[in-house]
Amino acid sequence: MLSNEHLAPADILVVEDEPKLAALLCDYLRAAGHRVIWLDNGLAVVPAVRSAAPDLILLDIMLPGRDGLDICRELRTFSEVPIMLITARVEEVDRLLGLDLGADDYICKPFSPREVMARVRAILRRLPPRTTAGLQLDASAYRASYDGVELDLTPVEFRLLHCLAATPGRVYSRDKLMDHLYHDHRVVTDRTVDSHVKNLRRKLEQVAPEQELIHSIYGVGYKLEL
Incomplete structure (x- = not known):
């Protein structure tokens, strides 16, 4: 697993309803020193962010309870937390819609966990002090x-x-x-x-x-x- 290149630990929220995929992401993030919270239902995301804002959200689009794009839209009404969308949708219009709603990046399934980690590091390096x-x-x-x-x-x-x-x-x-x-x-x-x-x-x-x-x-x- 890749290191976090001396970035300080970040609070990262993983929202993914596939347990094996979520566990894989969480393992990589924790190995890089980050603090991770996992949610598997879209209805829990906004309350969690309002309660304790993370440094980054990895947000699946297809979720039970509430669609990831809808969550992204509401988050942007009160938070600038970076959001990386995780999507199985391959249509360009879906990816562009996510970016238009305020997402900072997206990655399509299936993906390499190492690529996810590289994108995470890139986002965290851009965060202001x-x-x-x-x-x-x-x-x-x-x-x-x-x-x-x-x-x-x-x-x-x-x-x-x-x-x-x-x-x-x-x-x-x-x-x-x-x-x-x-x-x-x-x-x-x-x-x-x-x-x-x-x-x-x-x-x-x-x-x-x-x-x-x-x-x-x-x-x-x-x-x-x-």
């Missing part, structure tokens, strides 16, 4: 800054901050954070996560001494408040 309040994260370069001051972070610290910043105010358990910190799925302990959080806090305090950005929630985990 994620900016939340004074925090700016550039996933393509593993660079972070706060109020214009660059943070000297290790790759693990960047992934930790990137995860927390995906949804400021959301509490992430230590187990959830551990899933995102290492691409090689090594076994680490809660104490390891606490150590990385401690180091990240120290570096954030150097550029924002008057603010407590990372909060501990006793018995639960951590959250980022900006």
